[in-house]
Amino acid sequence: xxxxATNLHVLHPRRGAVSLPEEVERAYGRLGYRKxxxxxxxxxxxxxxxxxxxxxxxxxRDGDNDAIDTGELKDLAVALSKRLExxxxxxxxxxxxxxxxxxxxxxxxxxxAVDDESRQGDLKIAKGARRIKLWHEMFLERDGxxxxxxxxxxxxxxGLAFWGAKLHSAEVETASPFAEDRLLRWCAAAGVDGAAAxxxxxxxxxxxxxxLELIRTPPPPKAPPVRDAAPxxxxxxxxEELPYHRFFPAAWP
Numbered sequence: 001x002x003x004x005a006t007n008l009h010v011l012h013p014r015r016g017a018v019s020l021p022e023e024v025e026r027a028y029g030r031l032g033y034r035k036x037x038x039x040x041x042x043x044x045x046x047x048x049x050x051x052x053x054x055x056x057x058x059x060x061r062d063g064d065n066d067a068i069d070t071g072e073l074k075d076l077a078v079a080l081s082k083r084l085e086x087x088x089x090x091x092x093x094x095x096x097x098x099x100x101x102x103x104x105x106x107x108x109x110x111x112x113a114v115d116d117e118s119r120q121g122d123l124k125i126a127k128g129a130r131r132i133k134l135w136h137e138m139f140l141e142r143d144g145x146x147x148x149x150x151x152x153x154x155x156x157x158x159g160l161a162f163w164g165a166k167l168h169s170a171e172v173e174t175a176s177p178f179a180e181d182r183l184l185r186w187c188a189a190a191g192v193d194g195a196a197a198x199x200x201x202x203x204x205x206x207x208x209x210x211x212l213e214l215i216r217t218p219p220p221p222k223a224p225p226v227r228d229a230a231p232x233x234x235x236x237x238x239x240e241e242l243p244y245h246r247f248f249p250a251a252w253p
Contacts, residue, residue: 002097002178002179002180003180003198005092005197005198006069006091007061007066007073008059008089008090009058009059009088009091011058011086011087011142012057013086014141015141020052021210024047028047028076028212031076031079032216032217033045033215033216034214035212042215044215047060047061047062048201048205048206048210048212049209049212050208054193055142056191057190057191059193060073063201066200066201067200069092076088077090077102077104078107078108082106086106087104088105089103089190089192091192091197092183093180096177098179099113099115099180099183100113100119101114102114105138109123109124110124110126111125112124113125113186131167135163135167135189135190139190143159144159169189170189180198
């Protein structure tokens with residue numbers, strides 16, 4: 001059986017003091033999760049939030065989605081990238097046959113690399129010069145314009161050339177028949193740790209990771225249906241056709 005793994009990677013913003021585990025917990029709260037209490041029945045979802053890797057990405061492993069994403073990790077990518085004004089990348093490989101590398105920026109899905117043709121119509125996929133410019137802008141805060149020369153920041157044109165070479169390497173097909181090898185090319189281009197992209201919950205948490213336990217918030221009880229009020233009963237008087245109504249409540253002689 002081939003490799004199967006799905007993880008979310010969020011680029012840690014450089015501006016301000018941001019606690020990614022707290023932000024992740026807050027984002028899960030918007031998806032309907034909370035910390036368990038003693039009285040709560042059933043097992044809790046486990047989420048591992050790793051410390052930033054060499055490329056600045058924080059990897060999030062979700063125990064319910066580390067094989068195939070149910071949609072929660074995509075919702076999490078939208079929420080976190082929008083709130084933190086950063087980049088989020090979903091990496092996924094299924095049985096070494098297909099891979100997905102989906103990029104969000106500031107709450108919007110902006111690029112993707114997938115080898116499943118049925119998925120390509122559902123995603124925004126940048127190409128050529130547009131992709132090079134996009135990636136240069138996404139990682140400008142992290143990397144600057146590109147490689148420095150004698151400690152001086154490189155020109156923008158040098159930065160674009162730098163990203164052009166990186167993306168060309170990622171786009172070139174590898175001779176390997178395994179989807180994880182194609183995925184790792186894209187991870188290397190973005191700075192996502194390859195081992196983190198292929199990790200599963202069963203591998204255990206990495207050092208300095210934060211482990212969250214969350215349960216689904218039960219939906220509020222449904223209000224009982226509003227029934228139509230019973231019609232008010234009233235005595236109808238028919239004085240002409242029923243003359244005894246004129247004497248009600250007296251007895252009719």
